[in-house]
Amino acid sequence: MTDSLYDQVYACGCIRFGEFRLRSGLLSPFYVDLRVLISCPATLRALAAELVQVIQPLPHDRIAALPYAGLPIGVAASLAAEIPLIYPRKEAKAYGTGQQIEGEFNAGERVVVVDDVITDGGTKIEAIRPLEAAGLVVKDVVVLLDREQGGDRVLARNGYTLHSVMRLTPTLEALVRLGRITPEQRDAALAFVAANQFA
Secondary structure (H helix, E strand, O other): OOHHHHHHHHHOOOEEEEEEEOOOOOEEEEEEOHHHHHHOHHHHHHHHHHHHHHHOOOOOOEEEEOOOOHHHHHHHHHHHHOOOEEEEOOOOOOOOOOOOEEOOOOOOOEEEEEEEEEOOOHHHHHHHHHHHHOOOEEEEEEEEEEOOOOHHHHHHHOOOEEEEEEEHHHHHHHHHHOOOOOHHHHHHHHHHHHHOOOO
16 A cells, blocks of 8 residues: 555545544544545545455455445456456345345355455454355455454454455554644544454
8 A cells, every 4th residue: 555545545534533423332533434435436446456456366256245335345346357246235135036145156156255344343244144155155354444453353263364455553654644644643543443452
């Protein structure tokens, strides 16, 4: 990752600083929102290229993007590398084919799971279950940003390996270097992460 790309990520509003209520109820001094990348196509394209570099050395037949935030990221990576894409639905269709997984695949194929960010890893494991139930082999999870709160350890205990394009600490260091945030903002974010570890 270049400082220029970190700068683009910040300029798109993917990482914001202030006071944010998280789904857990905790108040965080920063917020990661990679969903906004759909409104920053040049940055999405650049991050997809970085993602492809992480995916290509891994054994894979397809990418499995997780809805909803992971879908545009997975599509961008699929187009960039011409790797076939599938995705597990959040709920099976109650009409038509009733499929739980969209896209073509064969049992026994190896898929790399793609998503935007990882915190505790729980939602990744839930999303992997229907893929494995359909006979697909999942060993690797690739995210754009690892919040460094223990998601990698949770995945490892369940037999999966986490790979990331960005990790929180180097990202914050880059934003300080670029003058986007203050050292105090960086320190507050790192202190929050250290105090709220999973696994």
